Amino acid sequence: MPVALRAEWTKLWTLPGTAWLLLGAAVGTAGLGALAAAACSPGECGADPTRTSLTGIHIGQSVLAVLAVLVIGGEYATGMMRVTLAALPRRPAVLAAKAAVLAAVVLPAAAVAVPVAVLSADGPSPAGGGAVLRAAAGSVLYLLLVALLALGVTAVVRQPAAAIGAVLGLLYLFPIVAMSMSDEDWQRRLQKLGPMSAGQSIQATTGLDELPIGPWAGLGVLALWAAGALLVGALVLQARDA
Structure with missing residues (x-):
């Protein structure tokens, strides 16, 4: 495993866009969050400034998903990949x-961007500091989980363009379909x-009973x-030829 980790670390930083994608995810998450907070006067954008x-997060998750796909x-x-698997035959270990x-x-990257975004909130959350800390820590984990989801999907799909489409479709399909439903029960189920819709509930600091x-x-x-x-990605990687 240490050999695989060193190899993957080296390959990650030889990708031409790694540093830029991480920077873009951090700046997008913090910057758009700060702009959204600045655009709202107190009380204008709902009761949850956090x-x-x-x-x-919507920009950050998309950029990190692209990075994960490229990995x-x-x-x-x-x-x-054929060279990688020839050098490291234990395929699940590679993934x-x-x-x-x-x-x-x-x-x-997420641990820097999310607190900067949260600190830009216009006024303290009515729910108090504990809820804000939970929203911030949970949002860092949210971005990590989206990246891992994208990595797993790409291990199955393999083609970068198709994988990016599949990941973004998976994230945004449920909210779009839910919005088109007239039945509120089905909306909540979706x-x-x-x-994305379930994971981003971690951001809420008020109105938790309504989630x-x-x-x-x-x-x-x-x-x-x-x-x-x-x-599924590990099983596909193990079963299919490179």
């Missing part, structure tokens, strides 16, 4: 190393099942999506 300040999809596109290295760069799913339970739904994608 959630408003986390609007930039494995780029190797399939260039044929480098595990990619996930660990991805987490090692995503977590610091919001509970969707990786389709609780903050930590919603993040747990996203974690199940990510774990499922990685598991």
Whole structure:
């Protein structure tokens, strides 16, 4: 495993866009959040200034999903995956190393961007500091889980462009379909099942009783999506030729 980790770390930083994508995710998350918070006078954008300040998560998750896709999809596109698997025959270990290295760069970027965004909130949250800390810590984990979900999906799909489309479709399909439903019960069911709609409940600091799913339970739904994608990705990687 140490050999696989060193190899994946080296490959990650030889990707031409790694540093720029991490910077883009951090700046997008913090910058758009600060702009959203600045655009709202107190009380104008609802009673949850913390959630408003986390609007930039939508940009951050998309950029990190692209990075995660490139971590494995780029190797399939260039044929480098055959060399990787020849040097490291334990295929699940290769995917595990990619996930660990991805987490090692995503977590610091998210841990910087999310607090900056939260600190830009216009006024303290009515729910108090504990809820704000939970929203901030949960949002860091949310970005990590989205990246791992994208990594797992790409291990299955393989083609970078198709994988990016699949990941973004998976994130945004449930909210779009839920909005088109006239039945409120079905709306809530879809919001509970969707990786993005459920996962982003962690951002809420007020009105928790009105959420389709609780903050930590919603993040747990996203974690199940990510774990499922990685598991299927590992099985596909093990079963199919490179």
